[in-house]
Each structure stands twice: as C-alpha cells, then as structure tokens.
Amino acid sequence: MGRSPCCDKVGLKKGPWTPEEDQKLLAYIEENGHGSWRALPSKAGLERCGKSCRLRWTNYLRPDIKRGKFSLQEEQTIIQLHALLGNRWSSIATHLPKRTDNEIKNYWNTHLKKKLTKLGIDPVTHKSKNESIFSDGHSKSAANLSHMAQWESARLEAEARLVKESKIHTKHSLQHQLGIINSVFPSQSSSSASSSSNQVLHIKPDTIPSGSLDAMKAWLKSNEGNNGSDLESPTSSLSFCEKGIVKDEGEKEWKGYENSTNLEEYKDGMENSMAFPSTMHHELTMITWGSSDDNAHVSVADEAGFTNLLLNSSNSGDRSLSPESGGECNTCYGSGGEFCEDNKNYWNDILNLVNSSPSDSSVF
DNA sequence: AACGACGCCAACCGCTACTTT
DNA sequence: CAAAGTAGCGGTTGGCGTCGT
Structure with missing residues (x-):
C-alpha cells in the first residue's frame, strides 16, 4: 500500500x-x-x-463551483450535517451543491466553530457547554449523537457498497428500476419519473413489497415490538423520539442564530435533526428525484441498491412516508398518547435539506 | 508609517481505502 | 492473496490581507 x-x-x-x-x-x-x-x-x-x-x-477550477459567502441555509445545513456526521466534509459537501469539502471545512473552522462556541455550544459534540440547559431531557438527544454517528458510519459503509453495486447498472437498469416503482406506485410515480421538478413519492406502507438490507431489516425488526416505529439503531438502548426530545412548538424557520444568540433556536434546529435517525433522511432522498434549476439531478432511484432499500425500508413499520401526513409515526405518541407536533417541523426540515441536496449523494 | 497580531483560505501532507497487477 | 499503484479524504500549514496599536 x-x-x-x-x-x-x-x-x-x-x-x-x-x-x-x-x-x-x-x-x-x-x-x-x-x-x-x-x-x-x-x-x-x-x-x-x-x-x-x-x-x-x-x-477551484471546476466549473460547477460556487464561491463567496455562505447563506444562512447553507450554514444551517452544515451545522445539522456536522452534528450528524462529524468531520466528514466530503459527505457534507454532497449536500451543499457547488461547495467543496475544503471550502466547507475552512468555513467550519473559521466561522461556524466560533459562532457555536460563542453561543456556548461545543462545536464537536454540539452539546451545550452548560449541561443544565439540556437537563430537561435534551441531553439525551445530544448524547445520542455520538451513538448515531457510529451508526451512521456503519450505514455509510453499506451505502457505499450499494452505490458501487449500482454503478454497474446501465440506463436500461434505470428504466427497469423506474418501471418497478411505477408498477408498485403507479399513481404516485407516473408523473414523477418524467417530471423535471422535484417530486416526493407518498408511499403507503401497505404497498411496499418486502426485500432486504440486512442491517436495516435487523434494525426494523428490533423495533417491531414497538409498532415497528421506535427508531433505534441496533445497538442502541435509547429512543430517538421521546417526549423529552421533541418540543411542542410551532413550525419554525431556522433563524440566524449568530445574530440572535438565541440558543433555543439552535437547539430546535439540532433537535429536529437529531430526533430521528438519518435512515429516515435516506428514505426521503430515495423517493425524491427530478432536477433543480441548477443541478442536473439523476435519480437515486436508478441506483439498484437504493431502490431495494426504498422498496424495503418501511417494510416492517407502520410509518407513513408522507410528509403531508405530518410524517406521523407511532413513536411520536408520548406515554400519555399525545402526538408529537414537531413531526411536521422535522419533516419539513429534512425535506428542505434533502430536496436541496444532490440526489446522488451517498450519505442519505 | 511601521509593526505585530489575527483571520482567512488555498494548498500541502500524510493517511486510508480502493483498484490493479 | 499480496504488493504496488492510485484516488480521495481530513488535518495542518503558510502566505497574504486586514486590523489594531
């Protein structure tokens, strides 16, 4: 070597x-x-x-590079993804079209790290340095981060393999895969496959055929006892969506936290990204395709592995993948049976993030 | 005006993972 | 299967510009 x-x-x-x-x-x-x-x-x-x-x-020279100031949206995305992925700059960069990993890394080191530090947030763990701030249950979600990162790491490896596998497939394969989706979700996909705009398939769980990605299945299976929706990683003993994590709050745009010193807003953003495992981000990406104005998006649905995942991912759960349903999941009912209002926020955040991301990313 | 401190970022370095032989 | 070759990634550095004294 x-x-x-x-x-x-x-x-x-x-x-x-x-x-x-x-x-x-x-x-x-x-x-x-x-x-x-x-x-x-x-x-x-x-x-x-x-x-x-x-x-x-x-x-520097690549024609598809955007230079200049980072937008708030980009900052938000970087912070959220960093909380999830850590210093995986190249992975983060795949979700920021036209930005390079080097640029993002530099921006993180010179700007964002300082901003978070100023807000009393550890830029490495994304936890408040004042633990008491999160003592109302938020610390648990923060504590999940490192665990999620480990899980994410394992998942990324699996996805990398899938991507590799998928690259073997030809355009014919793409048509074949789309054909499968069309046959499985005729009403949902009929326009999507030919549409030039981003589309989200609204998949009803009972229409999803079975299949396999071992780790995913194991994970989902391990959650069957919890109505198949308590989204834990296989090795975790913590719930990702619990009463203490998701706050009852109205829909909220990510604010310029650097201006506001509003820790709550930062926390809200992070909670929305932490409250669910990233696999759900993945599911969303897989069912999103089309092209945005400045990106020639190729559907991830053409990736055989991803398609398999798509077809399998919700196999054992009752989770609806429809954002319009508020992304309801059973997990989001507290012990008292109350519904987690923040689901909508979560779905909106993630959809925004994913929809603005290149669909050939191997991360989600 | 001169100098030092500091911030930014392009580029380098070294490592790892992947591919080829 | 092992070794060599290659690409890519993340950490670090050095040079330049700006700001403060």
Missing part, C-alpha cells in the same frame, strides 16, 4: 497556482478530461504533481 510518491519528486512546483497554470489545466481537462491524475501534469505541460492538479481542479 504505497503512498503516491509523485509529490516527493524533486523539481515539481509547489505553492500557489499561476493563471497560466490554471489555464493549462483547464484547457487540458476540458479537452481530454482528467483521466489519470498522475499522468495529467506531463500531458498538460504542468510541472506539478497529479495530486496538486486534482486539488486545484476540484477546489
């Missing part, structure tokens, strides 16, 4: 790129594609190592 020696070679230029070098790299890639990065510098007439060329391209 050797490390690439290219950067150790003497005589290769380092440091900032000149406009001439940029031009050479850009021209070469536009004409030939990057192909092998290792071989690219000599072919393009650059005295750089391939690694340096790749970095320059992916972080």
Whole structure:
C-alpha cells in the first residue's frame, strides 16, 4: 500500500497556482478530461504533481463551483450535517451543491466553530457547554449523537457498497428500476419519473413489497415490538423520539442564530435533526428525484441498491412516508398518547435539506 | 508609517481505502 | 492473496490581507 510518491519528486512546483497554470489545466481537462491524475501534469505541460492538479481542479477550477459567502441555509445545513456526521466534509459537501469539502471545512473552522462556541455550544459534540440547559431531557438527544454517528458510519459503509453495486447498472437498469416503482406506485410515480421538478413519492406502507438490507431489516425488526416505529439503531438502548426530545412548538424557520444568540433556536434546529435517525433522511432522498434549476439531478432511484432499500425500508413499520401526513409515526405518541407536533417541523426540515441536496449523494 | 497580531483560505501532507497487477 | 499503484479524504500549514496599536 504505497503512498503516491509523485509529490516527493524533486523539481515539481509547489505553492500557489499561476493563471497560466490554471489555464493549462483547464484547457487540458476540458479537452481530454482528467483521466489519470498522475499522468495529467506531463500531458498538460504542468510541472506539478497529479495530486496538486486534482486539488486545484476540484477546489477551484471546476466549473460547477460556487464561491463567496455562505447563506444562512447553507450554514444551517452544515451545522445539522456536522452534528450528524462529524468531520466528514466530503459527505457534507454532497449536500451543499457547488461547495467543496475544503471550502466547507475552512468555513467550519473559521466561522461556524466560533459562532457555536460563542453561543456556548461545543462545536464537536454540539452539546451545550452548560449541561443544565439540556437537563430537561435534551441531553439525551445530544448524547445520542455520538451513538448515531457510529451508526451512521456503519450505514455509510453499506451505502457505499450499494452505490458501487449500482454503478454497474446501465440506463436500461434505470428504466427497469423506474418501471418497478411505477408498477408498485403507479399513481404516485407516473408523473414523477418524467417530471423535471422535484417530486416526493407518498408511499403507503401497505404497498411496499418486502426485500432486504440486512442491517436495516435487523434494525426494523428490533423495533417491531414497538409498532415497528421506535427508531433505534441496533445497538442502541435509547429512543430517538421521546417526549423529552421533541418540543411542542410551532413550525419554525431556522433563524440566524449568530445574530440572535438565541440558543433555543439552535437547539430546535439540532433537535429536529437529531430526533430521528438519518435512515429516515435516506428514505426521503430515495423517493425524491427530478432536477433543480441548477443541478442536473439523476435519480437515486436508478441506483439498484437504493431502490431495494426504498422498496424495503418501511417494510416492517407502520410509518407513513408522507410528509403531508405530518410524517406521523407511532413513536411520536408520548406515554400519555399525545402526538408529537414537531413531526411536521422535522419533516419539513429534512425535506428542505434533502430536496436541496444532490440526489446522488451517498450519505442519505 | 511601521509593526505585530489575527483571520482567512488555498494548498500541502500524510493517511486510508480502493483498484490493479 | 499480496504488493504496488492510485484516488480521495481530513488535518495542518503558510502566505497574504486586514486590523489594531
């Protein structure tokens, strides 16, 4: 397992790129594609190592890169995803179209970390430094984070495999998969598959055929005793949606927490992202396709593995995937039988997040 | 005006995971 | 199956610009 020696070679230029070098790299890639990065510098007439060329391209020269100030929405997304995924910048970047992992990482380190710290929030754990703030049950949800991260990590590995598997499939496969969905959800998908706008399938649990992703099944199975909806990871003993976590509050836009020093707003945002396992985000992504204005979205439904997941994910649960139903799940009834009002907020948040994300992400 | 401190960010470094031989 | 090669990721650094004294 050797490390690439290219950067150790003497005589290769380092440091900032000149406009001439940029031009050479850009021209070469536009004409030939990057192909092998290792071989690219000599072919393009650059005295750089391939690694340096790749970095320059992916972080700066790529045409689909947006530069400049991060919007509040982007900040929110970064914080939420960071709470969930930790320092997985590339994964986070897949949900921020046109932003690079490097840029997000820099922005986190130079801006967001400080803002959270200012608010008394540990940017690593996303917990309030003053534990008492969360002592009304919120600490539990915060404590779930590290556990969720572990679970997420395992899940990401599984998804990576699925993505790989799916890439083998051809366009024919895509049509085949869409055909399956059309046959399974004729009314829901008839327009979606051909629509150019983002669409969300409203899947009724009783229409979903069975299938398998072992870990997912195991997880779902482990929850059958709880009406199949108590969304825990296989190793967790904690409930993700409990009375203490979800607050009874009206629908709320994410506010510019950096301006308000309003810890509650930050907490609300985090709670909405923490109260459910990310697998549910995944389910949503899988049933969302189309293209946004500036993104040529390819449906994740064309990914065979994802499709299988889609077809299986809700197999054992009574959960409706319809956001219009408020995303109701049995979990969200407290011990007294009261309904968790915040479900709607949760679904809206996640839908917003997911709908604005590139659908080929391997994260959700 | 000069200097130091600080912030930002592009680029590098080293590691890991994946692929190829 | 092991070794070598390669790409990608995340942490870190260094240079430049800005601000304060």
